[in-house]
Amino acid sequence: MKQSLYLLLLAAGMIIAAGNSANAQDKPSMLKITGSWVGGLKVQGITLTLVMNVKTNGKDSLTVTFDSPDQGAHGIPTSSVTFTADSMVVGLKSIMGRYLGRFTGDYSVLEGRWKQGGLDLPLELEHQKEVFRRTRPQEPVPPFPYITEDVSIPNGQAGITLAGTLTIPGEGNNYPAVVLITGSGPQNRDEELMGHKPFLLLADYLTRNGIAVLRVDDRGVGKSGGKFATATTFDFATDAEAALDYLKSRLEIDTAKLGLIGHSEGGIIAPIIASRRKDVDFIVLMAGTGVTGEKILMTQSAEIQKADSAKEADIRQGEKMNQKVYDILKKYPDNDKASDLIRKLFQKENDAEKQKGSADTMSASSIENSIKTVTSPWFRTFLTLDPQDYLRKVHCYLLAINGDKDLQVDSKINLPAIEKALIFGGNSKYTIEEIPGANHLFQTAKTGSPSEYGAIEETIRPMVLELISSWILKTVK
Numbered sequence: 258m259k260q261s262l263y264l265l266l267l268a269a270g271m272i273i274a275a276g277n278s279a280n281a282q283d284k285p286s287m288l289k290i291t292g293s294w295v296g297g298l299k300v301q302g303i304t305l306t307l308v309m310n311v312k313t314n315g316k317d318s319l320t321v322t323f324d325s326p327d328q329g330a331h332g333i334p335t336s337s338v339t340f341t342a343d344s345m346v347v348g349l350k351s352i353m354g355r356y357l358g359r360f361t362g363d364y365s366v367l368e369g370r371w372k373q374g375g376l377d378l379p380l381e382l383e384h385q386k387e388v389f390r391r392t393r394p395q396e397p398v399p400p401f402p403y404i405t406e407d408v409s410i411p412n413g414q415a416g417i418t419l420a421g422t423l424t425i426p427g428e429g430n431n432y433p434a435v436v437l438i439t440g441s442g443p444q445n446r447d448e449e450l451m452g453h454k455p456f457l458l459l460a461d462y463l464t465r466n467g468i469a470v471l472r473v474d475d476r477g478v479g480k481s482g483g484k485f486a487t488a489t490t491f492d493f494a495t496d497a498e499a500a501l502d503y504l505k506s507r508l509e510i511d512t513a514k515l516g517l518i519g520h521s522e523g524g525i526i527a528p529i530i531a532s533r534r535k536d537v538d539f540i541v542l543m544a545g546t547g548v549t550g551e552k553i554l555m556t557q558s559a560e561i562q563k564a565d566s567a568k569e570a571d572i573r574q575g576e577k578m579n580q581k582v583y584d585i586l587k588k589y590p591d592n593d594k595a596s597d598l599i600r601k602l603f604q605k606e607n608d609a610e611k612q613k614g615s616a617d618t619m620s621a622s623s624i625e626n627s628i629k630t631v632t633s634p635w636f637r638t639f640l641t642l643d644p645q646d647y648l649r650k651v652h653c654y655l656l657a658i659n660g661d662k663d664l665q666v667d668s669k670i671n672l673p674a675i676e677k678a679l680i681f682g683g684n685s686k687y688t689i690e691e692i693p694g695a696n697h698l699f700q701t702a703k704t705g706s707p708s709e710y711g712a713i714e715e716t717i718r719p720m721v722l723e724l725i726s727s728w729i730l731k732t733v734k
C-alpha cells in the first residue's frame with residue numbers, strides 16, 4: 258500500500274499555472290536567489306535529485322518550478338510562493354507537496370523540509386552558479402556524417418499516420434535496415450526518458466556502421482497521429498509493421514536485409530511481427546520477455562522494492578495485493594465489475610491499516626488512478642500475453658540480450674524462457690547473451706533500480722552498441 262514519493266512525483270500533472278508573487282521590499286534579496294537550487298531527497302532507501310528553479314520577472318515577482326531529473330520530470334509548477342529576506346515557502350498543489358526553507362546568511366544554502374503525502378523529510382538545497390543540467394556525454398550532436406530525413410508513415414489498418422526519422426548511411430542503395438520499437442508507455446522516436454535518448458544513440462551508432470535506421474514516435478505521441486491511451490501491444494505491432502512496409506518502399510534499402518530491434522515491450526512486439534511475416538530477416542530483443550506479463554509484473558515489483566531497501570514484510574504484502582488484483586482482472590473482463598471489486602479490495606486494506614494505527618493508506622484519488630491503470634486495454638492485454646506463443650513461430654535470425662541487473666525484466670527468468678521457445682519451435686539461428694552489470698536500459702548500474710536511470714550519465718554501454726551492430730552486419734553479410 259505504500260505510496261513512495263518517487264511515484265507521486267512521476268505522476269505529477271503539469272497543468273497548474275504558476276501564480277507566484279513576492280513583496281517589492283524584498284527585491285534586493287530576490288535577485289540573490291535566482292537560478293537553480295539543487296539537493297538530494299532521501300526517501301525509502303534512495304536519494305532523488307530535486308531542482309528548484311527560481312526566476313524573477315519585471316513586476317517584482319518570482320516564478321518557481323521544480324524538476325526531478327532522476328525521474329525525467331521537468332517544470333513541475335508551483336501553486337504558491339511566500340518569500341521573505343530569510344525564508345521561502347513553496348506550495349505544489351499538483352503533487353500535494355510543500356517546501357519550507359530558511360536561507361543561510363550568504364544565500365548559498367536553503368535549509369528546509371519537504372512535505373508530501375504524509376511525509377516530512379529534510380531537504381537542503383544548494384544555490385548553483387549555473388543552470389543545472391544532467392550530463393549525457395554519449396548523446397549525438399550534429400552535424401551527422403549520414404543522411405537524416407523526417408518521414409510520414411501511413412498505417413492503413415489503424416487509419417493513422419505516424420511520424421519518424423530515417424537515417425541512411427550515405428548515397429546509394431542496398432543498405433540493410435532496421436525499425437526500432439520502443440518500450441511500454443508513451444515514447445517519442447528517441448525513446449526519451451529521464452534525460453536519456455537511447456534510440457537516438459542507437460540509431461546514430463548503427464547508421465555510422467552502415468545500417469539504415471527508422472525510429473518512430475508512438476501513436477498519439479510527438480507528431481504521430483492516433484490515440485495512445487486506448488492502444489494495446491497488438492495495436493503497436495501494426496504501427497511497427499507499417500514502419501517496416503515503409504522501409505520496403507525506399508530504393509536505398511535492401512529489402513532482403515530487413516530487421517526489427519525492440520526494447521522491453523518492443524521485445525515482445527518484434528517476435529509477434531516476425532512470427533507472421535517472412536520478410537523479417539532478423540530481430541534483436543533488448544530486454545525482451547519470455548514469460549507472461551503477470552510474471553513480469555510480480556517479479557519486477559519485488560525486485561525493485563528490494564533494491565530500494567523495502568522491508569520484506571511490505572514486499573510480501575504488496576505481492577499478495579497485486580495477485581488479488583490480477584486474479585480479479587483475469588476472472589472479470591467487465592471493467593465495471595472488476596473496478597468495483599478492486600476498489601473494495603483497496604478500501605478493505607485501508608481499513609486494516611487504520612486499525613493498526615498506520616498512516617500507510619491510499620487516498621481515494623490514488624485508488625481510482627490505480628483502477629484506471631489496471632483496467633486499461635493495454636494493461637489487460639499485457640497481463641495475459643505470453644511471448645512463448647510467438648517466439649515458437651519465429652524462424653529468422655534472433656539476438657536476445659538482457660542485463661543481469663535488470664530489475665524490470667529479470668534475465669534469469671526471461672532469457673532461458675526465450676531460448677526454450679526457440680528450441681521448441683525448431684529455430685537454431687539465435688544468439689543469447691546476458692550482459693553483466695547492465696540494467697534495463699543497458700547502462701552500467703550499481704543496483705539496477707529505476708531510481709538510478711536518471712542519475713547515470715551513460716545512456717547505453719558501448720559494448721552493447723558494438724554487440725548489436727556487429728551481430729547485424731554478420732547476420733546480413
